[in-house]
Amino acid sequence: MSDTSTGTTGTTSTTSTTSTVASVATPQPIEKVSIIISKGSLEGIYPGLIxxxxxxxxxxxxNLFFTFFGLDAIHAKRIEHIKVATVGNPAMHIPTLLGGLPGMSALATHMMAKKMDDxxxxxxxxxxxMIAxxxxxxxxxxxxxDMFGLDKDDFIPQLDDIITVGEFYEMAAGGQIIFT
Amino acid sequence: MVPELAAREGIAAVTDGHVKVVRFMRAEYLSKGTGPSVRALGKTSGVSVKELYELFPKGPAKIAARIAGIPKPKGCI
Known part of the structure; x- marks a missing residue:
């Protein structure tokens, strides 16, 4: 998807079982990742953090990059109110109509928070x-x-900088980019 | 023996901090059967997460476990 050398190595090592070829490439370890978090729901934020x-x-x-609704994860006030999405999420296993009832999202978030704490x-x-x-x-x-009319003071103190897409690509150069 | 093993992991100057973390990892493994993750280390070893990464830039739990001669800690956090 992003880098050149890593993609094909899995298949080569399984097909050449006999130890004849000296040129079987060992996969290069990943040296750097740039992870983009674009969603503002609990389940949209945690995977990138982990x-x-x-x-x-x-x-x-x-490096972590927060964009669009993902900005809620680093917004000093909204960070305490991140919720699980209970609507439009078939894996919740509850009917969409029920998921839309007032308090459902808060309830699901509360249950999940308890599980996570355990x-x-x-x-x-x-x-x-911790990540900082x-x-x-x-x-x-x-x-x-800019679109949400925010500035640096609206964010948690761990925020390093507000950067452009060009600066992001410069920073991500030579590593893997993961979009979540 | 810690300095020799640490040198193999690219740590040139072993400090009391390194030794403390390695000993702690070993003790935890011997009593619980698994070494602590970075988060658990930061909470229980008396060395903060920030200091842990200063001591072991290539991964505190991973490298300290290797020096301590214990399996790599399991866990995602």
Missing amino acids: MANGARAEGMAA LDIPPIAEFLE DTGAGIYACKASV
Whole structure:
């Protein structure tokens, strides 16, 4: 999808079972990931955070980019009110009409928060603090920030900068880009 | 033995901090059967997440486990 060398190695290693070829390429480790978070629901935010944190734990460089509704995850006030989407989500296994009732999203979020707490998965604000402490960069997309009429003061202190798409690509150069 | 093993992981100057984390990992593994993840390390070892990454830039739990001679900790957080 993004890099040249990694895609085909899986198939080569399975087909050449005998140890005849010296040129069987070992997959290159990923050195850097740039993870984009574009959604503002709980289930839209956590995967990117877990991937960024996990990348740092593996010794990779990692940067997080928040765009569109993903900005809620780094918005100083909205960060405490991130909710699970209960409408338009078949994997919730509840009828859409029920999911739309007042309080359903809050209820589902509450249940999930409890489960996460049991598993020692930190709340989003604490998770972002931790991710910043790992040395990962935290960035906001300029186009979205402008569109929502926000500025740097609206965000959590861990935000490194508000950057353009061009700056994002410069920063992502040589690594993998993951869009969530 | 920590300095020799740490050198193989690219850590040139071993400090008390490195030794503390490696010993802690080993003790946790021996008592619980699994080493702590970075988050658990940061909460229980007395070394903050920030300091852990300064000591082991290539992954605190992963590298410290290798030096401690224990399996890589499991867990996603």
